[in-house]
Amino acid sequence: MAEVLVPKTLAELLPNINNEEKRITAGCTDVIVGLRSGRITYKPMIDINEIEEIKIIYEDDDNVYIGSNVPLNKVIHNELIQKNFSVLKKAIESIGSLQIRNRATIGGNIQNGSPSGDCILALTVLRAKVALRSLSGRRQVDIKDFIKGPGRTDLRNDEFIEYIAIPKIFLKYQGYFEKVGLRNAMVISIASMAVVYKLENNLVKDINIAYGAVAPKVLQLTEVENFLKEKELNRENLTAAGELISRAVSPIDDVRASAEYRREVCKNLILRLLKQAP
Amino acid sequence: MKMEIKFKINGEMRTAKVNDSTRLLDLIREDLGLTGTKEGCGEGECGACTVIVDGATVASCLTYAYQIDGKEIFTIEGKNSLRDLEIIEEAYVDAGAVQCGYCIPGMVMSTKVLLDNNLKPTREEIRKALEGNFCRCTGYVKIVDAVELACERLREKRCK
Numbered sequence: 001m002a003e004v005l006v007p008k009t010l011a012e013l014l015p016n017i018n019n020e021e022k023r024i025t026a027g028c029t030d031v032i033v034g035l036r037s038g039r040i041t042y043k044p045m046i047d048i049n050e051i052e053e054i055k056i057i058y059e060d061d062d063n064v065y066i067g068s069n070v071p072l073n074k075v076i077h078n079e080l081i082q083k084n085f086s087v088l089k090k091a092i093e094s095i096g097s098l099q100i101r102n103r104a105t106i107g108g109n110i111q112n113g114s115p116s117g118d119c120i121l122a123l124t125v126l127r128a129k130v131a132l133r134s135l136s137g138r139r140q141v142d143i144k145d146f147i148k149g150p151g152r153t154d155l156r157n158d159e160f161i162e163y164i165a166i167p168k169i170f171l172k173y174q175g176y177f178e179k180v181g182l183r184n185a186m187v188i189s190i191a192s193m194a195v196v197y198k199l200e201n202n203l204v205k206d207i208n209i210a211y212g213a214v215a216p217k218v219l220q221l222t223e224v225e226n227f228l229k230e231k232e233l234n235r236e237n238l239t240a241a242g243e244l245i246s247r248a249v250s251p252i253d254d255v256r257a258s259a260e261y262r263r264e265v266c267k268n269l270i271l272r273l274l275k276q277a278p
Numbered sequence: 279m280k281m282e283i284k285f286k287i288n289g290e291m292r293t294a295k296v297n298d299s300t301r302l303l304d305l306i307r308e309d310l311g312l313t314g315t316k317e318g319c320g321e322g323e324c325g326a327c328t329v330i331v332d333g334a335t336v337a338s339c340l341t342y343a344y345q346i347d348g349k350e351i352f353t354i355e356g357k358n359s360l361r362d363l364e365i366i367e368e369a370y371v372d373a374g375a376v377q378c379g380y381c382i383p384g385m386v387m388s389t390k391v392l393l394d395n396n397l398k399p400t401r402e403e404i405r406k407a408l409e410g411n412f413c414r415c416t417g418y419v420k421i422v423d424a425v426e427l428a429c430e431r432l433r434e435k436r437c438k
Contacts, residue, residue, distance in 0.1 A: 003279060004298040004344060029340045032301065033321050045298060049345060073334070097410020098388070099337040100322050 003044040010053050010162075013046065014135045019157045022046050026069055027103035029096070030112055054107075054162060057081070063165040068107025072119070073098065075106055085166060087175030087194050091122035094179045094192075107161040113147045117212065118179055120147060121194040124218050125175075125208040126166050133162035140165065149216050173198050173206070178272055180265050182256065189213040190257040191249075193269040197233075204228050209270075214249040214262055221248055224270075233273045242267040283347040287312075289359030296343040303327045303338040305346075306353060314354035314383050318412065325411030328384035329353050330360075335391050337410075352390075354383035362432055366390055369428035370421075377415035385411050389425050397429050397436070 005022075007013040017024065023043040025031050034040035048054070054067035057078045064080050072092045075081055081089055095118055096104060109119045110130060120143060129140040135158060143164075146154045155161070179192040191214050197207035207228050211219045224244045231237045251262035280295040287310065294309055306312045306329065315338060318326030322337040329338045330352040357363040366389050369375075376382050385408060392399060392407040399407065404425045405418070413421060 004281070004342075006344070006347075027340075028342055028345070029322055029337070032340050032342070035299070036320065047342075047345065096322070097325065097337075098407065099325060099328055099335045099410045100340065102331075102334040102336050103341060 005044075005046045006050055007046065007048065008050050008052075010051060010133070013048060013051060013160070014133070016046055017134065017158050017160055019155060019159070024048060024111075024160050026105040026108045027071065027100075029100050029104045030108065048160070059168075061168075063167055066106055066164045066166070068110075068161040068163055069105050072096075072101040072104050072106060072109065076101070084168075084171050085122075085126060085175065087125060087177050087196055088119070088122040088166070090175070090177040091118040091179075091192075091194060094118050094177070106164060110143070110146070110164070111153060111155065111161055113149070113151050113153045113217075117147075117218070118177070118189065118192055118194075121192055121210050121212040121218050122175075122177060123164065123166070124210045124220060125194045125196045126170050127208070128167075129165045131162045131165060132156070132159040134158040134160075138162065144218065144220060147217050170196055176272060178269060179212075180269070191251070191262050191265045191269065193266070193272075195270075195273065197228075197273075199233070202232050203230055204233060205230075211245070211249060211266055211269075214251040214266055216250075219249060221245060223248065235271070235274060238271050238273055242270050245270055281344045281347075283344055285346050285348065286350045288352055288356035294343070298342065298344060300343040301339055302329070302331075302336075302341040302343050302346055302351075305343040306338060306351075312353050312355050316380055316383060318380070318384075323412070324381070325384045325388065325408075326381055328387045328411065330387055330391060333391070333394070335388050335410075352387070354386055360390065362393065362428075363390060365431050365435070366393065366425075366428045369431060370424040373420050373424035373427050375416060375420040375424035381411060381413045381415075385413065385421060389428065392425070393429060393432060397433055399425070399429065401426070 024046045026049050054069040056067045058065050076089050076092050123143045128143045130146045131140050173196040176195045179189045181189050192212040195209050198205045207225050209221045224241050246263050246267040249266045251259045253259045282295050284293045306315050316326040318324035320339050322340040327338040328335050332349050352360045366386050388408050388411050401422050404422050
């Protein structure tokens, strides 16, 4: 019969985690839709919403930390994030609507492991780490390794996502995020792109590029990154990069768009960096 | 197993017994009989079920009832306890922003939270603030007019 545990502290939560038999939930914005549509099966829930210890954003010398329980809207309005990680702010702004972002949490968004997960895309180019906590301790995993595929993550049976760590090496980088979809609010992407980069004398010194919704998981484009290094972000270079991108992505046909259209969108999205150049 | 929860709704303390699958929307409409809040899509897409929980808008169809234990909720029926709600409602009527009316309770709640933080929003900011609320009748122009009218009246009221 119906059952839900609402722990108030980590100490109450940790001994109860059993991901095979119970579902850890927070905002429940995806869980409710999933359960009602029959897309996911019922499991007794552990609702971690009330745990304040993981509802904070803080920093040390090396990283900015976002507690997994922080609602998406709080991430967007946090000064540390706004000032330093515009790519994450823009990515999260594109998720759901205000009503959803007030409840959905960053930990929940990551645990869902959606291939179009916009937040995951931004965290990938920011080389974020996911901190996983269990009774036996804590381990950190790169976000790109944590997401194994659509809806599949590296979460072990006794673990939950405690926080996300974003390294401060990207503080001085410029960022760009864009999602192409059918409506502003609530859009499930046709394709999305997140980029962070550093320019010196107009030349790209470092660049991280990732695409969402065009492969089974977030796609990092190392080949394109290497191609753009030590080059200017001009039309010629970005057009050539777009060709490489259109060969690297493996989009699908579905109700929202054809694979061919998605490929074209991916190719053209990189040209947005033209507007960003000084 | 029913959970007992305690909360404040439209200024009144209440308790209720809920299942783990009872949505806030079901609690509001079925148990409390406050049918001003509407169910549209039931998936958080349309915003018809928008209510205010601890000062922020949420989709009540995507919130479990047990999650509002200890919290303060306002619905469209809250005009006696929620400052300015009636002025916003009147502005919607006077601007001709209401056709079938199904989306309006949600629209008004989103408008209320916007105006709590900004009494001089641009039309673009208004559209942004209401992007989680669908209207299938009006084409939104008159709704944005209504929000501007509400701002105007609230600014006048504040000056007095």
